[in-house]
Every structure is written in structure tokens, then in C-alpha cells.
Amino acid sequence: DTEVTQTPKHLVMGMTNKKSLKCEQHMGHRAMYWYKQKAKKPPELMFVYSYEKLSINESVPSRFSPECPNSSLLNLHLHALQPEDSALYLCASSQGASQETQYFGPGTRLLVL
């Protein structure tokens, strides 16, 4: 089973709203990732959690706040977003071993009005 789930599938929010994206995996993976993908562009790394600790923050604006409550769950809290933040947000996970095959969830399509 290589399933990573994400909720919600779609999200529309205003610039003053606070919302959260959720990601879950039950593969026993110890590394989890958030990527952002704009139309016709490749995914861009935002955050990496390794063994529930934030190991990489790719200089992401503070209006994006990640959280890893446990090894199976990853959240992305959103606050005061801008229209240019509209994108597909992808969660991925990997075993945490050296060769690191990453498996992606279906993504959350976010529209900021």
C-alpha cells in the first residue's frame, strides 16, 4: 500500500481566512513533505519533516505554517494568503531511508480570492 491521502481535495478561501490542509499516510514512513505546484510548472519543495521534526523550510512565507502532530499526519496551516498562493499543494512521504522514493498524495487544489 503506497497511499497518501489529502483533505480537502479543493479549497476556496479569502485572503483573511484561516484554513488547514491535512495529509495522512499509514505506510510507516518517517519523512513527509509539502510541495507547491503552479500550473505547467514542476512541484517546488516547501517543507520537509524527518522523524516528526522540521528539517527543511525552503524560505516559505510565514503565512504557511506546517505541523507534524505524529509520524502519520502532516498539516499545513494557511493564514492571510495572497491570490498568487493559488496552486496545487502536494503532500508526499518516504521511508526515511537513503534512497528515498517519495510517494505523492492526490493534492489539494487551493484558490485564494
Next chain:
Amino acid sequence: QKEVEQNSGPLSVPEGAIASLNCTYSDRVSQSFFWYRQYSGKSPELIMSIYSNGDKEDGRFTAQLNKASQYVSLLIRDSQPSDSATYLCAALDTGRRALTFGSGTRLQVQP
């Protein structure tokens, strides 16, 4: 300079033909490479991973890695219209534990 480069395409092949997708990488990235397929509006789906020089086959797909020349390729035999998608080459930066993606090659298989 980009660390992983791909031709954006579109690459158009007739049904039943072999599609050849190529990717080059810089020295900085790791020696682990991945091919993902992404349909429009969907998330990337892992097709192949390759870590050693040479060929790796899985069904209609063959990944090739040449570390001396710093390129990775993906061959799709007996291409089907359902193979029409964007193919993303990715390299793993072991130090950062992060994937660096190429810009993707759009493949169109003509019936």
C-alpha cells in the same frame, strides 16, 4: 543553472511506437533518480526509480542511467494514448533529502 533539465516538448509519437524521454543533471544532485507521470490536474505518480548505471526495466518502461554523461532516460515501448501525460524527471539531493524536479516533458501519443 538548473540542476535537472528536460525538454518541455511536446513529444508526439504514434500509437505503438517507442517514446524516448531524456533528462540531464548537474553534479550537485544525488545519484538517485525518479520518473513520475503526471496527468493534467492530477498528482505525480511514480513510474520508475533508478540508482545504478545501466538499464532497469518494468513492463513497457525502461529507465536508463549514465552517470559519466550525467543523463537519465525513460523509454516507453508500445506507447498508448493513455500514456499521454507530462513526465517529470527528479533527482534526489541526499544531503537535503529533497527531490529536484525537471520542468517535465509533455508526451502526446497519437491514436
